[in-house]
Amino acid sequence: MLRLTAALFTLLALGACETQSVKILAINDVYRIEGVDAGSNGGLARVRTVRRQLSQNNPSLIVTLAGDFLYPSLLSRRYNGQQMIDVLNLLDGKDGFDPTLIVTFGNHEFDKSRMKDAWKLSDRMKESEFTWLGSNIEFVPAIEGRAFPDRDHLKTSTILVADGLKIGFFSITTRNKHPDYVEAFLDYEDTARIYSKKLRDAGANIVIGLTHLSEAEDVSILNTLGADGPDLIIGGHEHNRLSHWSTDRKRVVIKADAEARTATLISVSLTAFKRIKTSFEYITLDSSVREDDLVRQRTEAWIKKHETDFCASVNNLDKCLSSPLVKTDVELVGEELEIRRFETNLGNWILDAAKEVYKEEGAQVALMNSGGLRLNQNILAGQSVTRRHIEELIAYPSTLHLIEVDGSVLKAMLNHAVEDWTGNGWFLQVSGIRFNHDSDNQHVSDVTLTDGTIIEDSMRMKIVVNDFLINTRFGQDGYTMIGPDNLISDRKVDLRTLILDQFKRQDSISPATDGRICNVSERADRC
Numbered sequence: 347m348l349r350l351t352a353a354l355f356t357l358l359a360l361g362a363c364e365t366q367s368v369k370i371l372a373i374n375d376v377y378r379i380e381g382v383d384a385g386s387n388g389g390l391a392r393v394r395t396v397r398r399q400l401s402q403n404n405p406s407l408i409v410t411l412a413g414d415f416l417y418p419s420l421l422s423r424r425y426n427g428q429q430m431i432d433v434l435n436l437l438d439g440k441d442g443f444d445p446t447l448i449v450t451f452g453n454h455e456f457d458k459s460r461m462k463d464a465w466k467l468s469d470r471m472k473e474s475e476f477t478w479l480g481s482n483i484e485f486v487p488a489i490e491g492r493a494f495p496d497r498d499h500l501k502t503s504t505i506l507v508a509d510g511l512k513i514g515f516f517s518i519t520t521r522n523k524h525p526d527y528v529e530a531f532l533d534y535e536d537t538a539r540i541y542s543k544k545l546r547d548a549g550a551n552i553v554i555g556l557t558h559l560s561e562a563e564d565v566s567i568l569n570t571l572g573a574d575g576p577d578l579i580i581g582g583h584e585h586n587r588l589s590h591w592s593t594d595r596k597r598v599v600i601k602a603d604a605e606a607r608t609a610t611l612i613s614v615s616l617t618a619f620k621r622i623k624t625s626f627e628y629i630t631l632d633s634s635v636r637e638d639d640l641v642r643q644r645t646e647a648w649i650k651k652h653e654t655d656f657c658a659s660v661n662n663l664d665k666c667l668s669s670p671l672v673k674t675d676v677e678l679v680g681e682e683l684e685i686r687r688f689e690t691n692l693g694n695w696i697l698d699a700a701k702e703v704y705k706e707e708g709a710q711v712a713l714m715n716s717g718g719l720r721l722n723q724n725i726l727a728g729q730s731v732t733r734r735h736i737e738e739l740i741a742y743p744s745t746l747h748l749i750e751v752d753g754s755v756l757k758a759m760l761n762h763a764v765e766d767w768t769g770n771g772w773f774l775q776v777s778g779i780r781f782n783h784d785s786d787n788q789h790v791s792d793v794t795l796t797d798g799t800i801i802e803d804s805m806r807m808k809i810v811v812n813d814f815l816i817n818t819r820f821g822q823d824g825y826t827m828i829g830p831d832n833l834i835s836d837r838k839v840d841l842r843t844l845i846l847d848q849f850k851r852q853d854s855i856s857p858a859t860d861g862r863i864c865n866v867s868e869r870a871d872r873c
Contacts, residue, residue: 364618365616365617365618366509366510366511366551366615366616367509367511367613367614367615368406368408368508368509368511368513368552368613368614368615369400369404369406369407369611370408370409370410370554370580370610370612370613370614371396371397371400371407371408371409371410371609371610371611371612372409372410372411372412372580372600372609372610372611372612373393373410373411373412373602373606373609373610374412374413374414374452374580374581374582374601374602374604375412375413375414375415375452375582375583375585375604376388376411376414376415376430376604376605376606377414377415377418377419377422377454377604377605377720378419379421379430379433379645380645380649381605381631382607382723383723383724384723386632387605387607387631388606388607388631389606389631389637389645390433390434390436390437390641391637391641391642391645392606392631392635392636392637392638393606394436394437394439394638394640395635395636395637396609396629396635397409397438398439398638404509406446406507406509407446407508408446408448408506408508408513409437409446409447409448410447410448410449410580411434411448411449411450411582412449412450412556412557412580412581412582412583412601413449413450413451413453413454413455413557413558413582413583414452414453414454414558414583414604415430415449415452415454415455416430416431416454416455416457416467416470417454417455417457417458418454418741418742419738419741420652420737420738420741421648421649421652423741424652424655424656425652426458426466426469426470427466428469428470428473429648429652431470431473432473432644432648433641433645433648434447434449434474434476435473435475435476436640436641437641439640442475443475443476443499444475444476445506446506446508447476447477448476448477448479448504448506448515448556449474449476449477449478449479450478450479450480450517450519450556450557450558451517451519451558452519452520452558452582452583453519453520453522453523453558453583454523455467456523456525456528457523457742459523459524459525459526459819460525460526461526464486464495464525464526464527465489465494467495468495468496469496471495471496471498471499471500472496472498475499476499477499477501477504478499478501479500479501479502479503479504479515479516479556480501480502480517480519481516481517481518481532481537482517482518482519482532482534482537483519483528483531483532484529484530484532485527486527486528489527495527502516503515503516503541503544503545505545505549505550511551511552511616512549512550512551512552513550513551513552513554513614514541514542514545514546514548514550514552514553514554515545515553515555515556516537516541516542516544516545516553516555516556516576517555517556517557517558518537518538518556518559518567519531519557519558519559520558520559520560520563520583522821522823523820523821524821534559534563534566534567535570535571535575538555538567538571538575539571539574539575541553541555542555542574542576551616552577552614552616552622553575553576553577553578554576554577554578554580554614555575555576555578555579555580556580556581557579557580557581557582557583558581558582558583559581559583560583560584560766560770561581561583561584561588561599561601561766561768562766564579564581564590564599565590565592565599567579568592568597568598568599569592569593572592572594575597576597577597577614577622578597578598578600578612578614578622578624579597579598579599579600580600580601580610580612581599581600582601583601584601584768584769584770585603585604585605585686585769586601586603586682586768587601587603587608587610587628588600588601588768589601589626596622597624598624598626600612600626602628603628604682604722605722606631607630607631607632608628608629608630608631609628609629609631610626610628610629611626611627611628611629612624612625612626613625613626653665653668656737666733667732667733667734667737668732668733668734669732669733670730670731670732671730671732671733671735671736671846671850672730672731672849672852672854672855673728673729673730673731673853673854673855674726674727674728674729674730674731674854675727675728675854675856676691676727676856676857677724677726677727678691678692678695678724678725678731678857679691679692679724680719680722680723680724680725680739681721681722681723681724682720682722683769685716685719685773685775686716686717686769686770686771686773687767687768687785688863688868688869689775689859689860689862689863689865690775690859691857691858691859692719692721692857693714693716693719693775693776694775694777694857694859694860695855695857696714696719696775696841696845697712697775697776697777698712698857699844699848700712700714700746700777700810700839700841700844701777701778701810703746703844704746704808704810704837704839707748707808707834707835707837709748709778709808709809709810710778710795710807710808710809711756711776711777711778711779711795711807711808711809711810712776712777712778712809712810712811713759713774713775713809713811713815714774714775714811714812714815715771715774715814715815715823716771716772716773716775717770717772717814717823718740718741718742718771718812718814719739719740719775720738720740720741721738721739731855733846736842736845736846736849737842739845740842740845742814743813743840743842744813744814744840744841744842745812745838745839745840745841746810746811746812746813746838746839746840746841746844747810747811747812747813747816747833747835747838748808748809748810748833748835748837749808749809749810749811749816749828749832749833750806750807750809750832750834751806751807751809751827752804752805752806752807753793753801753803753804753805753806754803754804755807755827755828756779756793756807756809757790757793757801757803758827759774759825759827760774760790760793761788761789761790762824762827763790764783764785764788764789764790765788765824766788767785767788771823772823772824772825776863777810777862778795778796779793779794779795779796779801779862780792780793780794780795780796780861780862780863781793781862781864782864782866782873783863783864783865783866783867784866784867785865785867785868786867796862812841815828816828816829816830816833817830818830861873
């Protein structure tokens with residue numbers, strides 16, 4: 347009897363030491379179903395392959411997508427994200443609802459922001475076979491007497507049971523784009539506090555926030571709320587992989603690279619002592635990962651359909667998107683983590699052309715937010731630039747305008763451009779000026795015109811900007827120091843058309859960097 351009791355005690359002790367774990371495969375900011383770099387990196391067919399492989403040993407694997415997937419892309423301009431929903435529905439390899447795929451809204455889900463476009467988003471939600479979370483979004487309840495949006499798969503929070511654990515999810519979406527059909531975005535920290543408590547009260551062992559916020563906002567939630575907030579934040583919005591632990595090292599924000607260049611495999615464990623431990627690794631989705639046949643075939647069908655539809659709409663020949671426009675003698679740098687952080691030769695070429703087109707009106711400078719240059723890949727030296735490249739590069743209608751401001755306003759714009767220098771879309775590509783960028787201290791200095799003229803605060807400056815920077819409806823990405831009142835010309839120039847017209851006049855291009863943005867912290871040798 348004593349021997350049995352000892353054995354039973356040993357079993358109980360072993361059981362008490364057991365740790366339960368759940369695996370999560372996380373992606374964010376995926377705009378193209380086909381991936382980038384001519385399909386050699388990213389793409390949902392590779393996400394499906396990794397999910398299938400991981401599920402063999404982890405049948406309860408959860409998959410998350412932390413916003414920004416309906417827009418913008420070349421295909422979404424025509425299909426409004428229908429192609430993305432169709433392919434996401436295939437990620438589990440089965441027909442019907444996928445209970446382990448959870449998504450939230452990013453700011454780009456609201457690109458079609460007018461009330462007349464509201465049903466485009468609702469239709470995509472209705473077509474989806476997975477869960478949407480909108481914890482801090484208060485949609486208008488109805489439009490013209492019809493309930494809005496489709497709520498079959500829309501929840502404010504959810505609990506999944508995985509490997510014996512109850513995993514609670516809520517979401518928070520940035521308020522920096524406010525469509526007509528959203529009444530309010532609730533406070534970020536209040537949302538996190540309320541839903542963390544609600545989910546724990548409902549029995550959740552682990553609470554996860556699926557967010558589309560800036561890194562600073564995510565970290566603030568963890569540090570401010572502590573144990574009253576989520577145990578983990580899986581985020582999007584930044585386009586580069588990052589992780590940031592809370593000050594007490596108990597909670598972490600995790601994000602992957604955009605366009606599914608990487609996915610994050612997260613392991614969340616609950617020990618017998620109710621301690622939560624999180625570990626993670628990044629999985630690179632490059633050409634070494636075989637594309638899933640089913641998803642690849644569906645993707646190729648959408649790409650083929652789009653080219654046919656696009657070329658027909660412009661009365662052009664078949665395969666007009668792949669026809670060469672001009673040869674580049676140098677590598678054109680358009681990859682996001684370059685163009686959103688540094689001077690690039692592609693940015694220089696575009697902004698020089700933008701300034702030149704307003705030369706007769708006295709333009710001295712041209713500025714454009716790099717988030718409007720969305721190629722997200724480089725074009726190798728010796729290759730041809732195609733119509734597809736330009737259509738993907740200028741994903742939105744982009745109109746150029748001429749404004750006039752004081753030198754102090756120009757400097758304020760440049761200093762805003764380098765705030766939170768992690769690859770954000772408000773970083774500016776420029777023409778007509780030179781300046782030093784201290785990325786360690788997020789500061790700009792020694793601002794001059796190209797000829798060396800020091801720009802004084804009181805100097806009046808004529809600047810070419812894209813519509814996004816002055817259109818208050820678009821949110822301006824923080825450039826609220828300028829607006830429509832600064833316009834000095836009625837002339838508008840379509841940027842995409844300008845680029846295409848420039849190519850018609852040239853056999854080849856070879857733009858260079860010239861040190862106009864001198865990053866003294868990272869690349870002083872290139873100035």
